[in-house]
Amino acid sequence: MRNKFWFLTKISFFKKIKNKTFIIVNILLFIILVSLTNIDSIINFFGGDFKKSNNIMLVDYTNSFYDRFDEKMSNNPVNTFNYKLTRYYDEESARKKIKSDNDLLLIVKDDIQNTISVKLVTYGYINTTLYGTLESISNDIKKELSLKSLNLDKTKLNSVTSNIELTREFINGKKNEKEEKNNLLLTLFFPILILPFFLLTVTVIQMIGAEINEEKSTRSMEIIISNVSAKTHFFSKVLATNVFVFVQTILLFVYSSIGLLLRPTNLDINTLSSSLNGVDLNLDLSVLSKMISAVPVAVVLMIITIFAYSLLAGILASVTTNMEDFQQMQMPIVIIMLISFYLSLASAMFNGSLFIRILSYIPFVSSILSPCLYLTGVLGIKDVIISIVLMIIVVFILIRYGLRIYKNGILNYSSNKLWKKIFKSIKE
């Protein structure tokens, strides 16, 4: 029986690996991941250029705008583009220089009502980040000039224009400002990191459902089950699918690593960050160390949860007779996954909320929410371990009662009252 278990597992695993869809999907994934990790080089290759300089020409009729603009552009913290600033005194000759989308002309004039007016002349459309930066700096200068017209001295002027200094104090001595900022950053990052987990779980559910349904609908299930017990068959499917997911995860890492290795050696993280819409990738070490400490517990919780999802998918697939029925049955599972995914996204907004904390212990939801709250400091390691223990209990229940459902379900071809069938099997 043991040999038959490994035989079934091997057959099921290689069936997935040799499948044309798997090969095509992996070729596509390889291309996508290598492309994503080299997106800047690709954009450069096709003519876009992160390092290409914007030629900003400025005609300043006010004689008080240019210097301020130059200073603010140099100090701009969200400077995700290169530029060259030139002052022109003749508007017409500056206009003649506009020959591409990288050439910009700012014409600044005095304005009685608004202090100054600024006109932006370009060849075509410009990117929104650059437009926003120019608008924001122009507004700042306009405010400064307006205040200056009130004849305020430099100190007062500085106090009006400078940003407020918000300092933090924590009654709880273990808390600090740096960690608070890092937590916020991690809350934003975690949903991105769990996206592969989400997709792999959906894959597990779909694969087990499809395979059991295929064997059931072709009636080959009767032949297989007459040779091995329902338990052996069930666990061979679960194991094969989980191993497949593990292999797929490794492959995703390999593709990403190849993509990183293929990057030019003079990797500029800021250039990459600019391609990711301004996300700052400069994580400090404390953030990284917290992320690293969260990895083992998160991985353990996720592995147990994927295993539980695969058990659940197998049980539900056994009572259905076709893929349409299974799609309906798996809807609650997908909804649970979506809820946990969105809760982890929203957890930053409701940081510390008792409701979110309670939800983080609930099996299945916990796989995403619990590590997310751990990273943000809402939960401690003990809470995550409680989530793991609860998940193990659910796995035990699924095996104990699910096997009964599976054994009765796989040979039952009635497609009526599926939930009634499930509850009836549990009682038997």
Add this chain to the structure above:
Amino acid sequence: MLKVNNVSKYYGSFLAVDNLSFEVKEGEIFGLLGENGAGKTTTFRMILNLLEPSSGSITLNNKKIDYSATDKIGYLTEERSLLLKLTVKELIHYYASLKSMSPDKIDRELDYYLDRFGIKEYKNKKIKELSKGNAQKIQFISSIIHKPKLLILDEPFSGLDPINTNLFIEVIKELKEQGTIIIFSSHQMNNVELFCEKLIILSHGKTIVSGYLDEIKNRYKERKIILKANTSIKELSEIKNINKVEKNADHYELYIDDEKYVQDIFKSISSLKNVTKFEVVQLSLNEIFIKEVEKNA
């Protein structure tokens, strides 16, 4: 020997099989007959250990059938139970490996049977590309490739033409000679009559007829006279002791309650013109089946 001893099976409160008992010795072919929903498939599943009987016991050579015995059992399901995306070779390897056969032996036996059934060229074709008859041949090969000690055949001739049916019968008879216990279910009673020595007819889970085929037939005194003559249904119906007259393509079938009326009927019929055939036969298994099932409906 396969022993089914007072076996009953309930699905909830529904009694699917009611106190069923029979024995099949090595080298015997046993017919398990019944209308749709009579309990045949449930019985097969209990023999295969797919379902646990609610009461009673099933043993093969005095041992309860469990998963250690499944390598000795072959099962051909009523409906096609083939994985359509696999090739013939892959599927047979899959099913035969579940019977603990080695890959070399599977290849040898597969080549032999594919050749015997005249479908050697389909070895690497996908199951979904096969005709209904060829798919049935593959299913049959998958159930006998490991030379089972117990073979369960549920409607084995489904989708087969007479030539291929004979080919199947030949193989089944060979297995019988080799001492395989064969349990057979079919709606084609002429096939059952051809090679089943013993049988049971089930109706709503209950045994309504059981025993050796000859014994069962001898229990019925009713007879059928096959007559070829220039006559009419009206003329034949007027003869005393004839219960029913049926006209077929080239002959009449006259039903009588007892063999003792044959002499009188023969005398009456001898007066008819151009009598070329007068044959008295026992009721066919099909007629017994219909009669008994209708009686117990």
